[in-house]
Amino acid sequence: MHVVATNVSPISAASDDESAYSFREVSRLLALPERRLRYWSQTGFVVPSVRKGERRFYSFRDLIAVKVAKGLLEGGLPLRRVRRQLEALRTTLPRVRAPLHELRIRCENDRVVVDEVAHRFEADSGQLVLDFEVKALREEAAQVVSLPWVDGDDSSEHAPETAYEWFSFAQELEEEWDRAPADTEGLSRVRHAYEAALELDPCLAAAWTNLGGLLAEIGQIEEAREHFEEALRHDADQLQARLNLAELSLVMDRHEAAVRGYRDVLRRDPDCIEGHYGLARALLQTGGKGEALAHLERFRIAVDRLPGDERDPELQARREQAKSVIETLRTELGR
Amino acid sequence: MRPGRKLGGSWRPLDNVGLVTTPSRKTAAKKAPSPRERDSADPLGDPPWARVQRVQLIRREVREVLSPGALEVLFEHVDLVVEGGEELGGRRTADRRFYATVMVTIDLVRCRSCFREPADEATARRVAELMEEDPRVEQRLRTLAGRELAQLADTEPEALSLVLETGVRAAGTAVLLDIDVQATLANRRG
Numbered sequence: 001m002h003v004v005a006t007n008v009s010p011i012s013a014a015s016d017d018e019s020a021y022s023f024r025e026v027s028r029l030l031a032l033p034e035r036r037l038r039y040w041s042q043t044g045f046v047v048p049s050v051r052k053g054e055r056r057f058y059s060f061r062d063l064i065a066v067k068v069a070k071g072l073l074e075g076g077l078p079l080r081r082v083r084r085q086l087e088a089l090r091t092t093l094p095r096v097r098a099p100l101h102e103l104r105i106r107c108e109n110d111r112v113v114v115d116e117v118a119h120r121f122e123a124d125s126g127q128l129v130l131d132f133e134v135k136a137l138r139e140e141a142a143q144v145v146s147l148p149w150v151d152g153d154d155s156s157e158h159a160p161e162t163a164y165e166w167f168s169f170a171q172e173l174e175e176e177w178d179r180a181p182a183d184t185e186g187l188s189r190v191r192h193a194y195e196a197a198l199e200l201d202p203c204l205a206a207a208w209t210n211l212g213g214l215l216a217e218i219g220q221i222e223e224a225r226e227h228f229e230e231a232l233r234h235d236a237d238q239l240q241a242r243l244n245l246a247e248l249s250l251v252m253d254r255h256e257a258a259v260r261g262y263r264d265v266l267r268r269d270p271d272c273i274e275g276h277y278g279l280a281r282a283l284l285q286t287g288g289k290g291e292a293l294a295h296l297e298r299f300r301i302a303v304d305r306l307p308g309d310e311r312d313p314e315l316q317a318r319r320e321q322a323k324s325v326i327e328t329l330r331t332e333l334g335r
Numbered sequence: 336m337r338p339g340r341k342l343g344g345s346w347r348p349l350d351n352v353g354l355v356t357t358p359s360r361k362t363a364a365k366k367a368p369s370p371r372e373r374d375s376a377d378p379l380g381d382p383p384w385a386r387v388q389r390v391q392l393i394r395r396e397v398r399e400v401l402s403p404g405a406l407e408v409l410f411e412h413v414d415l416v417v418e419g420g421e422e423l424g425g426r427r428t429a430d431r432r433f434y435a436t437v438m439v440t441i442d443l444v445r446c447r448s449c450f451r452e453p454a455d456e457a458t459a460r461r462v463a464e465l466m467e468e469d470p471r472v473e474q475r476l477r478t479l480a481g482r483e484l485a486q487l488a489d490t491e492p493e494a495l496s497l498v499l500e501t502g503v504r505a506a507g508t509a510v511l512l513d514i515d516v517q518a519t520l521a522n523r524r525g
Contacts, residue, residue, distance in 0.1 A: 054388040171386075171388070213384030217384060237396075238387070240386060247385075267399070268397070293456075294453065295457055317380065321378055
């Protein structure tokens with residue numbers, strides 16, 4: 001069994017592959033349980049290739065791979081052979097001359113065939129269920145992505161059941177919400193999902209922390225503090241909650257408390273990037289410019305050492321700000 | 336990225352860095368509704384609220400201590416000031432007592448070539464914290480103070496019974512150790 005690409009050339013169709021789809025979107029688009037997608041991802045069967053911060057998304061090319069995998073599995077092919085097909089497909093697709101949207105993918109008895117719409121094969125003998133134009137898939141994907149989220153529209157197979165599933169679901173919703181100020185509905189969905197996780201497991205410190213962050217984000221500072229403290233009651237060593245409490249102190253003008261909080265974070269994790277950044281900001285408020293300079297330098301160096309995909313634009317922007325303040329402080333302190 | 340954050344910030348005069356006003360979050364805390372309406376005067380933007388992405392199965396604990404060679408390096412670069420003398424009227428008592436304050440200064444800049452870390456204020460502070468809780472430091476200070484007091488008392492260090500009170504702090508790139516020592520010299524008669 002092998003993959004065939006007609007009209008192949010070394011020209012990549014990269015421009016066709018800029019979209020990023022969440023697990024949830026792919027699940028809805030291809031009618032596959034999210035859980036199965038995650039399982040495929042964890043086992044390396046079909047791994048989402050787009051990274052945005054800590055999260056992974058499917059590129060359009062990945063989407064094709066998922067659809068092919070689903071079709072082949074439904075066609076009764078054993079997993080091992082499907083895996084081989086997918087690997088071949090991955091190497092073949094980038095070499096197809098036509099843009100992705102002009103491709104058509106079909107499966108014959110023993111092989112996946114990729115061809116251009118303009119040069120479609122007429123010989124359809126023995127075709128399996130897999131037969132789709134990529135253009136149509138793209139249009140379908142666009143429709144699914146723009147569908148409104150409706151409570152309870154997912155099948156029971158999609159619905160989170162355990163506390164941790166609710167927690168993961170909340171994170172996905174949070175990513176979708178993307179802190180859009182006007183999207184209060186999106187916010188309440190995220191909140192609801194974290195609360196559902198905590199209802200099932202009140203000891204899930206991660207959910208307390210993330211929900212606290214959400215509350216802090218919308219200005220509910222005291223509630224946020226209670227959530228971070230609750231997180232620490234269940235997981236005293238959780239750094240994120242400690243960082244957030246220190247940041248809250250800074251927000252509330254409790255600068256000395258913020259300094260103490262950030263020092264505590266750095267005692268627990270001397271390489272904590274945000275610990276250095278936060279302590280520098282707190283020290284600038286208390287007049288400790290020399291030490292603030294030292295921590296800003298540590299922050300900048302640590303950011304520079306991060307792998308490229310972990311240096312998101314927000315962090316990069318703060319790194320630039322830090323660099324500028326470092327120069328200012330050096331001049332001021334004569335160093 | 337935190338929406339609404341104005342990146343890049345505005346230019347701030349040099350003498351103003353320490354007077355940074357806390358940005359939008361502060362505003363948000365006081366009057367809500369959204370911390371995203373930030374004050375762009377802050378040259379350092381708000382970080383995002385820390386989130387837990389995935390639950391950690393294995394957590395690493397980092398323990399910082401002074402390395403075995405660190406004390407050698409540090410104590411080779413000490414500046415020492417000793418102030419003290421014998422207790423008034425001490426010579427008439429059976430046990431002569433001496434008091435002294437031993438001030439030890441270790442400027443990291445002077446020995447920066449000997450260690451990997453930057454010789455800056457953050458390192459000095461951390462070294463001071465670690466010295467404070469390190470029993471080896473206590474032992475070294477005892478030896479050092481004993482030697483100084485023995486000179487004052489014109490005797491051998493072994494003849495002195497010492498009581499120490501130690502304070503460690505950082506000032507700039509220097510680690511400062513202040514030791515208040517009380518030494519008792521038992522008179523050897525006959």
